[in-house]
Amino acid sequence: MIDLFRSSAKHSTSSKNVAKERLKLVLVHDRVNVSSTFLEMIKGDLIKVISDYMEIDEDNLEVKMTKTKRDEDDTLVPALVANIPIKRMKGAIR
C-alpha cells in the first residue's frame, strides 16, 4: 500500500511535482539578479572554449545560477552550474 502511494507520488504529473518544478524555475531567477543575456554571454563563451576540445550538444547545454553548501563549513554560496553534454571528444587530445 505504501509503495503504491510512493509510486503515485513520484509520478511526474502529480501536482506536487508540478509545484516543485515551477518553484525551482522561479527561484533560479529570484536568487540572482543576473539577466538572461548575461547567462547567454557566458554560455556562448563556454561553447567557444570547449568546442576546441570536444564536440558538445549545444542545444541541451544548460547554464544556471544556483546555490550550494560549501564543503568546509556548510554555509550557502552561490554557484554557477553548467551542464554540458558531450557528443564526442576531438581527435587531437585523445
Place this chain on the structure above:
Amino acid sequence: MGEVIVITSGKGGVGKTTATANIGTALAFNGKKVVLVDADIGLRNLDVVMGLENRIVYDVVDVVEGVCRLRQALIKDKRYPDLFLLPAAQTKDKNAVSPAQMQELCERLKQEFDFVLIDCPAGIEQGFKNAIAGADKAIVVTTPEISAVRDADRIIGLLEASDLGSPKLVVNRVRIDMVKKGDMMNTEDMIDILAIDLLGVVPDDESIVISTNRGEPAVGDNRSLAGKAFNNIALRILGHEVPFLELEVDEGFLTKLLKLISKR
C-alpha cells in the same frame, strides 16, 4: 547570557505568531526563562494568540522611547513559570523602533532571559529589518505552498546578507493525506529546494484553531499533534535529539537526517 531568536517567513499567514507563541511556551515549560517580543508594530497579534491581550499597559515602543521601564512593559504569563510577553504597539507604525534601538533592547533582554523570541512581521521592509537587528539566530517558517516556499527562499537570502546565516526551517501546516497522494510538497522537497537544515514539521491541526480561539498555546494540550510538534522543536532548540514525528517525514529522509546529525 541568553539567545535571541527571530521567527520569520516573508509571506504572511504561514504561522509565525503561532510558532512564536508555541515554541516560547514550550521552552518555558522546559524550565527556561523566556520572553516573547512582538515586533509586528501596528499589527500586533502575539498578545491575542497568547491570551494576554487584556493585560497590556505599556508596549515595546514605550520602552524604547523611555515612557516606561522595561520591567513595566513585560507581561508575565501566570500559567507558566518563567514566560513573559513584550507586546507591540498597535497605534504606531513600523518606523517607531529603529534597528539600533531593537539591538539595544535585545541586549538588555538577553541579560535576564535564556531565550528572547522575536515575532517578525511579514514582508521584507523596515519592519523585517528592525525585527532581525538584534537576533543571534533565525527560524524560517513556511507552509508547503509554492508562494510560501518562494518567499522563504528570499528571506533566507536576506538573512544571510545580514549575517544571520544558517537559519533553521519549520514547515508548518503539513497535510499528510495530501503529501501521500502527491498533492503537497513533502519536507524533503522543501529542504532540497531551500538547502537549509530542518528544525521541525508541524501538521495541519484543528487544535491550533481551537487553542488560538481560547488564547491558550497548543503545547499545553497533550492531545494536540501540532502542540507536540512545537514541543519537539523547543527540545531541539535546547539541544536534544528528538526524532521527527512518524507522520512528519518518510523513512528515506529520516535516515538522511540522522546521518546529517551524526556528522556533527
